[in-house]
Amino acid sequence: MTSHSYYLGIDLGATTVKAGVVSALKSQILNLKSQKATVTAETADQKGTVVLQRIIDCARQAVVQAGLALSDITAMGIASPGPIDIKAGIICDSPNIQGWRDIPLAKLLSEALGPPAILENDANAAALGEYHLGAGQSVAVMAMFTLGSGIGGGVVIDGEILHGAHGFAAELGHIILVPAGRKCGCGQRGCAEAYASANSTAARAVEALRQGRESSLSQLFRAGRQLTAKDVVDHARQGDALAAEILDGTAYYLALLSLNVRAVVDPQLIVLGGGLAQAGDILLSAVRKHFKEQGWHLQGADRCRMELAVLGNQAGMIGAALAAAKALGR
Amino acid sequence: MTSHSYYLGIDLGATTVKAGVVSALKSQILNLKSQKATVTAETADQKGTVVLQRIIDCARQAVVQAGLALSDITAMGIASPGPIDIKAGIICDSPNIQGWRDIPLAKLLSEALGPPAILENDANAAALGEYHLGAGQSVAVMAMFTLGSGIGGGVVIDGEILHGAHGFAAELGHIILVPAGRKCGCGQRGCAEAYASANSTAARAVEALRQGRESSLSQLFRAGRQLTAKDVVDHARQGDALAAEILDGTAYYLALLSLNVRAVVDPQLIVLGGGLAQAGDILLSAVRKHFKEQGWHLQGADRCRMELAVLGNQAGMIGAALAAAKALGR
Numbered sequence: 001m002t003s004h005s006y007y008l009g010i011d012l013g014a015t016t017v018k019a020g021v022v023s024a025l026k027s028q029i030l031n032l033k034s035q036k037a038t039v040t041a042e043t044a045d046q047k048g049t050v051v052l053q054r055i056i057d058c059a060r061q062a063v064v065q066a067g068l069a070l071s072d073i074t075a076m077g078i079a080s081p082g083p084i085d086i087k088a089g090i091i092c093d094s095p096n097i098q099g100w101r102d103i104p105l106a107k108l109l110s111e112a113l114g115p116p117a118i119l120e121n122d123a124n125a126a127a128l129g130e131y132h133l134g135a136g137q138s139v140a141v142m143a144m145f146t147l148g149s150g151i152g153g154g155v156v157i158d159g160e161i162l163h164g165a166h167g168f169a170a171e172l173g174h175i176i177l178v179p180a181g182r183k184c185g186c187g188q189r190g191c192a193e194a195y196a197s198a199n200s201t202a203a204r205a206v207e208a209l210r211q212g213r214e215s216s217l218s219q220l221f222r223a224g225r226q227l228t229a230k231d232v233v234d235h236a237r238q239g240d241a242l243a244a245e246i247l248d249g250t251a252y253y254l255a256l257l258s259l260n261v262r263a264v265v266d267p268q269l270i271v272l273g274g275g276l277a278q279a280g281d282i283l284l285s286a287v288r289k290h291f292k293e294q295g296w297h298l299q300g301a302d303r304c305r306m307e308l309a310v311l312g313n314q315a316g317m318i319g320a321a322l323a324a325a326k327a328l329g330r
Numbered sequence: 331m332t333s334h335s336y337y338l339g340i341d342l343g344a345t346t347v348k349a350g351v352v353s354a355l356k357s358q359i360l361n362l363k364s365q366k367a368t369v370t371a372e373t374a375d376q377k378g379t380v381v382l383q384r385i386i387d388c389a390r391q392a393v394v395q396a397g398l399a400l401s402d403i404t405a406m407g408i409a410s411p412g413p414i415d416i417k418a419g420i421i422c423d424s425p426n427i428q429g430w431r432d433i434p435l436a437k438l439l440s441e442a443l444g445p446p447a448i449l450e451n452d453a454n455a456a457a458l459g460e461y462h463l464g465a466g467q468s469v470a471v472m473a474m475f476t477l478g479s480g481i482g483g484g485v486v487i488d489g490e491i492l493h494g495a496h497g498f499a500a501e502l503g504h505i506i507l508v509p510a511g512r513k514c515g516c517g518q519r520g521c522a523e524a525y526a527s528a529n530s531t532a533a534r535a536v537e538a539l540r541q542g543r544e545s546s547l548s549q550l551f552r553a554g555r556q557l558t559a560k561d562v563v564d565h566a567r568q569g570d571a572l573a574a575e576i577l578d579g580t581a582y583y584l585a586l587l588s589l590n591v592r593a594v595v596d597p598q599l600i601v602l603g604g605g606l607a608q609a610g611d612i613l614l615s616a617v618r619k620h621f622k623e624q625g626w627h628l629q630g631a632d633r634c635r636m637e638l639a640v641l642g643n644q645a646g647m648i649g650a651a652l653a654a655a656k657a658l659g660r
Contacts, residue, residue, distance in 0.1 A: 092629065163596070166596055167596070168592075169596035171596075174626065176586055176589055177509065187628065188589070188625060260594075263501045264500060266493070266498040294518065296516040303496050
């Protein structure tokens with residue numbers, strides 16, 4: 001018997017929804033059935049009812065594009081930003097979608113489409129995706145940072161997402177790196193997210209420019225353009241000293257964050273993902289350098305690697321399908 | 331069938347070795363068979379061969395005092411400070427015992443006494459002890475800090491010690507709280523251990539006195555007495571402002587440490603153990619206050635309790651026996 005099972009993954013992002021089908025043989029993940037056929041739809045600034053319908057349409061299309069019917073799908077997983085109640089499958093409050101509060105999304109989608117569904121934190125899902133089909137395929141313990149507007153975190157131990165007692169584990173972006181430091185959106189001070197996310201990297205650049213620092217970024221800034229982390233990366237690459245300093249600061253804080261995550265979960269691999277990780281080697285090599293410089297040289301110091309994510313923006317969708325396979329697979 | 335299994339726990343401390351027998355019915359831990367009859371022997375400043383013989387003697391005596399024979403013991407667990415190789419059962423390098431380097435202690439004890447043996451990090455063992463027979467009996471996920479000369483850490487998830495990929499997980503004292511901060515014995519800067527251990531609490535008091543701060547501690551200090559964390563606690567209790575400030579600093583850093591551990595493992599309970607935790611409520615209430623003030627008020631903020639350890643200096647011994655029961659129990 002080599003009959004496959006199929007799992008539908010749905011990634012509910014800030015502005016789009018993506019859906020795709022993952023094929024599995026028993027617990028072994030074989031491939032992404034519709035890798036070339038991922039279905040995407042806009043969800044930005046839409047009402048909750050519209051978004052729900054778009055998710056349903058996306059899911060149906062992904063199944064069709066994979067050459068399957070909904071009855072072929074064993075289970076579905078939805079990756080969503082927090083705050084969510086993973087166990088109950090409920091979106092507690094959506095920062096992006098109007099009127100979504102205490103929405104039992106897993107139940108609604110299961111009723112609309114048929115297969116049973118689970119909900120998972122988007123960064124947890126991305127980590128699970130990288131663990132099984134991306135950068136982490138040969139490791140037992142892996143941590144991942146998703147560097148975007150914030151910093152999402154995920155930890156996978158022996159193939160299982162670390163959920164903690166209430167589903168709030170691996171909020172790695174909210175590890176406090178600087179006592180009484182920069183204010184974070186979460187209300188704490190000094191969180192990693194307040195220093196090393198894409199948004200905070202851009203914000204630190206803007207602050208330096210406001211202080212009158214010279215930089216090739218000044219022109220963009222004076223022209224009223226909203227600076228992005230990509231601007232900082234681009235100008236650092238072109239040799240701008242301030243941009244390089246800001247990016248190096250991001251790398252320094254990511255290294256401290258990595259050391260703290262290593263102290264708790266002792267991973268073999270830490271993966272940098274999300275938009276800012278597209279900076280590539282200029283970021284990765286700097287994080288590695290600071291990680292080595294700031295870390296202890298005792299046992300195990302050299303047993304934690306650091307790599308870039310490889311699944312890009314499909315990690316969450318793939319991981320959601322895998323999470324469904326783990327929770328509801330047969 | 332209600333036949334019991336018996337597990338021998340051995341705690342190899344910096345200056346003494348302790349042994350005791352724990353009774354278990356299947357996986358359920360029933361009691362500490364020889365709680366009143368724990369056997370202790372000095373190990374300070376002894377050669378490795380002498381220490382090994384004392385451990386063996388201690389273990390034999392504990393079994394006799396429990397009214398048992400060595401043949402009644404299903405397995406043995408040894409709790410030891412690091413650096414150790416948990417999987418291999420090897421003491422890599424002992425800071426306390428002369429000539430102990432790459433000592434296969436689990437194998438040596440098993441050969442000398444009969445039952446199979448495992449080695450466990452002392453702070454991990456203490457956490458497992460508190461989880462099953464101490465402060466953590468009703469929780470699924472628990473973290474513990476052992477506040478002594480350093481800060482040991484242990485995390486227990488669904489009854490299992492979090493070991494990580496190489497056995498170095500839960501080195502919670504080496505979470506970096508202050509970038510480029512105080513130098514830690516591990517070589518890093520700004521570790522929690524460099525601020526909030528018993529030794530670091532005393533060191534911070536001494537530094538303040540050297541800076542000329544007024545305090546009732548000054549007399550002890552001028553008399554050439556080596557200040558301890560207990561002095562700081564005692565004088566804080568008696569109303570000394572500097573001692574209170576130093577102790578509050580310890581509580582502040584323990585709160586930041588707790589928030590960082592919460593961000594990674596989402597425990598229901600954080601337990602404060604070790605010598606400094608004997609300060610009791612004056613420390614616990616201050617840590618709780620800072621934890622609440624510094625932490626986010628988002629979901630789950632109120633779901634992590636903080637309590638004092640209850641097993642005192644027997645936690646490691648008990649936990650070692652439980653770790654043996656888990657690894658080698660029948």
